[in-house]
Amino acid sequence: MRGPTSRVGHLLRRAYQFALENSGRAFDDLGITPRQAGALWEIHVLGPLSQRELGERIGMDAPNVHALISRLERKGLVEVATDPRDPRRKQLTLTTAARDIADQLPERARQAEDSTLLALPAKDRAELIALLERVVADGAAPDGGVAKNADNEAV
Secondary structure, three states: OOOHHHOHHHHHHHHHHHHHHHHHHHHHOOOOOHHHHHHHHHHHHHOOEEHHHHHHHHOOOHHHHHHHHHHHHHOOOEEEEEEOOEEEEEEEEEOHHHHHHHOOHHHHHHHHHHHHOOOOOHHHHHHHHHHHHHHHHHHOOOOOOOOEOOOOOEO
């Protein structure tokens, strides 16, 4: 019989905690958190973004994005300006210091991932990542992640 501590939610939460600890260590000497690293990376890759666009990209609601951006702004890593095309919209850009940090993020993220998945051989790592991507993509589907079987039938 499978109890609550062997269920998918519990195991994913434990794996997430472990991954978060490893990510925290990977970014700690840069003075940023894993969430801040994710925000900086999105702005670095996509260029100027609005707070709403950033929130959609990193899966964070508006009040939390606002707080995250405020912390990054206080650290001198993000500049917030009025979008010249739409004065109601705020545009986020990276400072020079943030661009220097952003260049280091892929390697730091790889180190954190390697630490988290150390117990798995390369084939299993790739399979786990692919499976998690499917779970996340299905949860973001227009049908709201309605449970479906392998034949794509609602269950």
